[in-house]
Amino acid sequence: xxxxxxxxxxxxxxxxxxxxxxxxxxxxxxxxxxxxxxxxxxxxxxxxxxxxxxxxxxxxxxxxxxxxxxxxxxxxxxxxxxxxxxxxxxxxxxxxxxxxxxxxxxxxxxxxxxxxxxxxxxxxxxxxxxxxxxxxxxxxxxxxxxxxxxxxxxxxxxxxxxxxxxxxxxxxxxxxxxxxxxxxxxxxxxxxxxxxxxxxxxxxxxxxxxxxxxxxxxxxxxxxxxxxxxxxxxxxxxxxxxxxxxxxxxxxxxxxxxxxxxxxxxxxxxxxxxxxxxxxxxxxxxxxxxxxxxxxxxxxxxxxxxxxxxxxxxxxxxxx
Amino acid sequence: xxxxxxxxxxxxxxxxxxxxxxxxxxxxxxxxxxxxxxxxxxxxxxxxxxxxxxxxxxxxxxxxxxxxxxxxxxxxxxxxxxxxxxxxxxxxxxxxxxxxxxxxxxxxxxxxxxxxxxxxxxxxxxxxxxxxxxxxxxxxxxxxxxxxxxxxxxxxxxxxxxxxxxxxxxxxxxxxxxxxxxxxxxxxxxxxxxxxxxxxxxxxxxxxxxxxxxxxxxxxxxxxxxxxxxxxxxxxxxxxxxxxxxxxxxxxxxxxxxxxxxxxxxxxxxxxxxxxxxxxxxxxxxxxxxxxxxxxxxxxx
Ligand SMILES: Nc1ncnc2c1ncn2[C@@H]1O[C@H](COP(=O)(O)OP(=O)(O)O)[C@@H](O)[C@H]1O
Ligand SMILES: [Mg+2]
Numbered sequence: 189x190x191x192x193x194x195x196x197x198x199x200x201x202x203x204x205x206x207x208x209x210x211x212x213x214x215x216x217x218x219x220x221x222x223x224x225x226x227x228x229x230x231x232x233x234x235x236x237x238x239x240x241x242x243x244x245x246x247x248x249x250x251x252x253x254x255x256x257x258x259x260x261x262x263x264x265x266x267x268x269x270x271x272x273x274x275x276x277x278x279x280x281x282x283x284x285x286x287x288x289x290x291x292x293x294x295x296x297x298x299x300x301x302x303x304x305x306x307x308x309x310x311x312x313x314x315x316x317x318x319x320x321x322x323x324x325x326x327x328x329x330x331x332x333x334x335x336x337x338x339x340x341x342x343x344x345x346x347x348x349x350x351x352x353x354x355x356x357x358x359x360x361x362x363x364x365x366x367x368x369x370x371x372x373x374x375x376x377x378x379x380x381x382x383x384x385x386x387x388x389x390x391x392x393x394x395x396x397x398x399x400x401x402x403x404x405x406x407x408x409x410x411x412x413x414x415x416x417x418x419x420x421x422x423x424x425x426x427x428x429x430x431x432x433x434x435x436x437x438x439x440x441x442x443x444x445x446x447x448x449x450x451x452x453x454x455x456x457x458x459x460x461x462x463x464x465x466x467x468x469x470x471x472x473x474x475x476x477x478x479x480x481x482x483x484x485x486x487x488x489x490x491x492x493x494x495x496x497x498x499x500x501x502x503x504x505x506x507x508x
Numbered sequence: 509x510x511x512x513x514x515x516x517x518x519x520x521x522x523x524x525x526x527x528x529x530x531x532x533x534x535x536x537x538x539x540x541x542x543x544x545x546x547x548x549x550x551x552x553x554x555x556x557x558x559x560x561x562x563x564x565x566x567x568x569x570x571x572x573x574x575x576x577x578x579x580x581x582x583x584x585x586x587x588x589x590x591x592x593x594x595x596x597x598x599x600x601x602x603x604x605x606x607x608x609x610x611x612x613x614x615x616x617x618x619x620x621x622x623x624x625x626x627x628x629x630x631x632x633x634x635x636x637x638x639x640x641x642x643x644x645x646x647x648x649x650x651x652x653x654x655x656x657x658x659x660x661x662x663x664x665x666x667x668x669x670x671x672x673x674x675x676x677x678x679x680x681x682x683x684x685x686x687x688x689x690x691x692x693x694x695x696x697x698x699x700x701x702x703x704x705x706x707x708x709x710x711x712x713x714x715x716x717x718x719x720x721x722x723x724x725x726x727x728x729x730x731x732x733x734x735x736x737x738x739x740x741x742x743x744x745x746x747x748x749x750x751x752x753x754x755x756x757x758x759x760x761x762x763x764x765x766x767x768x769x770x771x772x773x774x775x776x777x778x779x780x781x782x783x784x785x786x787x788x789x790x791x792x793x794x795x796x797x798x799x800x801x802x803x804x805x806x807x808x809x
Contacts, residue, residue, distance in 0.1 A: 311609065387646070389642060389644055389646035390646055390648060390649075391607075392604065392607070392640075392642060393642065393646040393647075393648065393705065393708070394648070394658070394662075395604065395635060396602065396604065396635055396642075397635065397639065397658065397659035397662065397663070397708065397709070397712055398633070398634075398635040398636030398637075398639075398659070398662075398712060399632070399659075399662045399663075400632050403662050407658070407662065411649070411650070412648075412649050505648070505649035505650060506649055506692070506694065507649040507694070
C-alpha cells in the first residue's frame with residue numbers, strides 16, 4: 189500500500205461508522221432470568237443446610253440444659269428412655285464405628301481392586317457388562333440389603349463360624365458386611381472413572397521403562413487418580429456412617445460398647461430411627477436426645493470430610 | 509537397502525550375539541551384565557534386524573514388509589509423510605504395540621539376533637533394554653527426583669540416588685534442576701520435561717532409546733538442545749528416532765529410512781512401506797528412488 193493511501197485511511201477512522209450497529213439488538217431478558225434461577229438454586233441449598241443445622245442445634249441446646257456434657261460423652265450405659273436414664277453416647281458412637289469399620293473393611297479392598305481390574309485389566313467388552321451390573325447393585329434399596337443380611341448372610345456366617353454371632357441373627361459384623369456390599373459400587377465406579385481419566389501417555393511412559401502391568405496400575409495410575417479414589421472412599425464412608433435400615437434390621441439394638449463383629453450393637457442412626465418412629469412428645473428429653481445424637485453424627489461426618497480433603501490435597505498428583 | 513552379501517554378514521554377527529542377548533531377555537540380570545552387549549559394541553554393528561516386518565490394526569494393514577538393519581551407537585531416523593507407519597514401526601521395536609489389543613505384528617524382528625516376538629520373550633524384559641521417549645512429554649505427576657527414580661526403583665536397581673544424578677547429567681538437565689529436585693515435574697518447561705523423559709529413560713541403563721517425534725511439541729531452541737543431547741547420547745546408546753522434520757533427520761542421523769503411504773488399485777486400502785534406507789547423506793543428496801528425492805526436496809508431502 190502506498191504511504192499516502194495509508195494516511196488517507198487513518199484520517200478516515202472516527203469519521204466512518206462500523207458496518208453494523210454495535211448496540212445490543214435485544215434486551216436479552218433470557219440471560220437475566222437464567223442467572224436468577226441459578227442463584228435461586230444455589231441459595232436454596234445453602235438455606236436448606238442452614239435450616240437443618242439450626243433445627244438440629246435448638247433441641248440439642250435444650251438437651252444439654254438437662255444433661256451434662258460429662259454424662260453424655262461417657263462410657264456409662266446408653267439407656268435414654270429408661271428410668272433413671274443414662275446417656276453414655278460412646279456406646280452408640282462405637283456401634284456406628286463398628287458397623288462402618290466392618291463395612292469399609294469389606295468395601296475398600298473389594299471396591300478398589302475391582303476398580304483396578306475394570307480400568308486396567310478388563311477388556312472393553314467385559315467392562316461394558318460388569319460396570320452396569322455393579323451400578324445396579326448401588327440402586328438396590330437398603331432395606332433389601334438389611335433383609336438379605338438377616339435372612340441369608342447371618343445364617344451363612346453362623347453356620348460357617350459357630351459361636352461367632354453372640355445373639356443370632358444380629359451382629360455388627362453382619363450389618364457391616366451388608367453395608368460393605370452396598371457401598372462397593374460407589375468405590376469401584378468412581379475410582380474406575382478416576383483411573384480411566386489418567387492419560388494413557390503416563391502408562392506408556394511407565395511401560396517403556398520395563399514396568400509390569402501391576403506396577404503401572406499401582407504406582408502410576410493409582411497415585412495419579414488418588415483424589416478421585418479418596419473421594420469415592422469418603423462418599424462410601426459417609427453412606428456407611430449414615431446407613432440406617434441395614435443396621436436397624438441386622439445389628440440388633442443392644443447398645444454394647446464393643447468393636448466385636450459378632451456382638452449386637454446399636455448405632456446412632458438405629459437409635460434415631462427407632463426412637464423417632466416411636467411415640468414421643470416434643471420437648472421431652474427423649475425427643476431432644478435424638479437431636480443431640482444427630483449433631484454428633486453430623487460433626488463426625490463433617491470432620492471426616494475435612495480430614496479427607498486435607499489428605500487429598502497433600503497426596504494429589506496433578507497431571508495436565 | 510542392504511545387498512544380499514551384507515545381510516549374510518549381518519546374520520553371522522547376530523548369531524554371535526544371540527546367546528548373551530537371550531539371557532538378558534529371559535531374566536532380570538545385574539546392570540553391569542546388562543550393559544555388556546552395548547558396552548562392547550562397535551559403531552554400526554547390527555542391533556535390530558527387521559525381516560519383512562508388518563503391522564496390522566484390527567486386520568487393517570498399517571505398515572507392510574519392512575526389512576532393514578539398525579546399527580549400534582548410531583542414530584537411525586525414520587522419516588515419511590504422516591500416517592505412513594513410522595510410529596507403528598518404532599513401537600514394534602520394544603513391543604509397545606502389545607499394549608494395543610487390536611495390533612498384530614508379522615515378520616521377524618531380531619534384536620541382537622533374538623526374535624523379539626519369540627515365544628520365550630517377555631515384553632517387559634524387552635522394554636527394560638529398549639526404552640522409549642514419546643511425542644508429547646509425559647513425565648509422571650511426581651517430583652523431578654521421583655520421575656527419574658521411578659524406573660530404577662521399580663526394576664530394583666542399586667544406587668538410586670546416584671543414578672538419578674547421573675541420568676540428569678547425561679540429559680544435560682542437572683544444572684537446571686539440581687536445586688529443585690523435589691518440585692513437581694509439571695512446573696518445568698516443555699523442553700525440560702522432554703529432557704526429563706529422556707533422563708528417565710537413561711536411568712534404567714537401556715541399550716536402545718526409541719524416540720517418537722521427541723521435538724514436535726517443542727520450540728526450536730528446546731529442539732536444538734534435544735538434538736545436541738541425542739548426538740551425545742549416541743556415544744552410549746543406539747537411537748532410533750521418528751521425525752517429521754527432515755532438517756532434523758539430516759542434522760542428527762547417521763542412517764535414514766524413508767517410508768511412504770502406498771495405495772492399492774482400488775484406493776481403499778492404504779499402508780506404509782519402506783522406500784529407501786541408506787546413509788543419511790546419501791538419502792538427502794543422492795537418493796536412489798525418485799520418490800525419496802521428491803520428498804526430501806519438498807516437492808511432495
Ligand atoms: N492404535 C491404533 N489403532 C488403529 N489404527 C492405528 C493405531 N495407531 C496407528 N494406526 C493407524 O496406522 C497407520 C500408521 O499410523 P502411525 O504409525 O501413527 O503413522 P505415523 O507415525 O507415520 O504418522 C495410520 O493409518 C493409523 O491410522
Ligand atoms: Mg507418529
